[in-house]
Amino acid sequence: MVKRNAIFYNFSNNYLFDELQKIKENFIKKYPHKQLIDLSIGDTSQPLSKNIINAIQNSSIKQGKLETYSGYGPVSGQLSLRQKIVKYFYSKTNIHPDDIFISDGAKPAFDRLHRFFGSNISVSLPDPAYPAYKDICIANGVSSITLLPCSEKYDFFPDIEAIPRTDIIHLCSPNNPTGTVVTRKYLQQLVNTALKNQSIIIFDAVYSAFITSSTFPRSIFEIPGAEKCAIEVNSLSKSAGFSGLRLGWIVISDKLCYDNQETIKSNWKRLNSSIFNGASSIIQNAAEAALTNEKYDLNETIKVYKNNALMLKKTLLEQGITTYGGEQSPYLWIKLKGLTSKEAFNYFLNEFNILTSPGSGFGPSGEGYLRLSGLASQASILSSIERINRLTA
Numbered sequence: 001m002v003k004r005n006a007i008f009y010n011f012s013n014n015y016l017f018d019e020l021q022k023i024k025e026n027f028i029k030k031y032p033h034k035q036l037i038d039l040s041i042g043d044t045s046q047p048l049s050k051n052i053i054n055a056i057q058n059s060s061i062k063q064g065k066l067e068t069y070s071g072y073g074p075v076s077g078q079l080s081l082r083q084k085i086v087k088y089f090y091s092k093t094n095i096h097p098d099d100i101f102i103s104d105g106a107k108p109a110f111d112r113l114h115r116f117f118g119s120n121i122s123v124s125l126p127d128p129a130y131p132a133y134k135d136i137c138i139a140n141g142v143s144s145i146t147l148l149p150c151s152e153k154y155d156f157f158p159d160i161e162a163i164p165r166t167d168i169i170h171l172c173s174p175n176n177p178t179g180t181v182v183t184r185k186y187l188q189q190l191v192n193t194a195l196k197n198q199s200i201i202i203f204d205a206v207y208s209a210f211i212t213s214s215t216f217p218r219s220i221f222e223i224p225g226a227e228k229c230a231i232e233v234n235s236l237s238k239s240a241g242f243s244g245l246r247l248g249w250i251v252i253s254d255k256l257c258y259d260n261q262e263t264i265k266s267n268w269k270r271l272n273s274s275i276f277n278g279a280s281s282i283i284q285n286a287a288e289a290a291l292t293n294e295k296y297d298l299n300e301t302i303k304v305y306k307n308n309a310l311m312l313k314k315t316l317l318e319q320g321i322t323t324y325g326g327e328q329s330p331y332l333w334i335k336l337k338g339l340t341s342k343e344a345f346n347y348f349l350n351e352f353n354i355l356t357s358p359g360s361g362f363g364p365s366g367e368g369y370l371r372l373s374g375l376a377s378q379a380s381i382l383s384s385i386e387r388i389n390r391l392t393a
């Protein structure tokens with residue numbers, strides 16, 4: 001018989017968000033009359049704009065006609081989409097369309113990147129962090145994983161002085177799960193450290209569109225030197241409601257090299273052609289539509305989520321609950337004095353019938369915290385606020 005893949009000995013029994021889904025289902029079964037509000041997984045709630053829907057309809061119709069049907073497209077993605085991505089997300093950088101590789105979302109992009117680097121590398125991961133990073137490293141055979149504890153002292157980012165030399169460092173800003181955002185100064189220090197140590201930073205920028213203050217960098221490529229030591233991953237899941245449609249991208253500059261000075265990008269292109277056939281052409285056209293009418297498709301959707309997070313933050317602070325994030329990010333990171341993550345999770349579930357994500361599910365340094373997502377509908381956020389306000393009523 002086939003032997004079990006050894007990676008499963010290093011996996012936890014359940015992926016965090018699957019576990020939360022099970023808790024949700026059991027709660028609804030047990031208490032069908034209670035209206036459970038789900039602020040756990042960062043899933044989007046706002047409908048797609050007419051502009052995006054029209055693009056999907058038109059591209060689908062074209063696929064049904066002999067004269068307009070199209071099969072495989074370029075593996076790296078449509079040039080016109082890559083041009084729009086550069087215009088929208090990288091206008092303050094030296095990144096050009098040839099540096100963009102379209103993918104079917106951020107999570108598979110991280111997985112393909114780790115497949116690319118292989119198992120014989122060392123990786124540093126912030127703790128707490130998006131749980132998929134660690135699982136993806138393990139799934140790709142990486143055994144040398146160092147967790148970098150993150151605390152309030154450095155806005156829940158790793159203490160740069162304490163980062164050991166590893167081949168890869170993962171960083172996410174605006175951060176999932178804490179909702180905090182790196183400053184230019186911090187990111188410059190991290191880039192300098194990576195250049196000195198000859199490490200590569202895999203920068204997760206999937207929440208970058210939530211940054212509305214020009215003080216903070218939206219891309220690592222706004223930082224001098226980053227082209228030589230960073231790869232960026234981004235997606236339209238949270239910013240334009242593509243969590244179900246699936247559209248992301250990877251940015252690799254020509255300047256990113258191996259220790260022998262050979263460019264990494266050419267090897268990446270080679271592997272990408274073998275293991276990927278490009279994102280759906282219909283969804284790429286939808287993405288182009290999202291990036292054409294900037295006013296509605298990105299900005300208006302993000303405004304709803306940002307407003308949700310801000311309203312929730314105000315309420316939590318008024319109730320005396322320590323709350324971080326929620327300003328340049330849809331996530332809030334809160335601490336209920338004297339309670340473990342599990343106790344705080346159960347308190348929110350039983351007292352308010354609100355499902356949250358326990359901080360401990362994002363890593364040991366998340367113990368004692370809870371994450372709340374502002375990506376839910378405005379109605380869910382308003383009901384949550386009403387329930388939390390009962391604390392002092």
Ligand code: MLT
Pocket residue numbers: 040041042043107130176
């Ligand atoms: C989350 O942290 O809730 C995630 O962003 C969900 C996901 O995109 O996998």
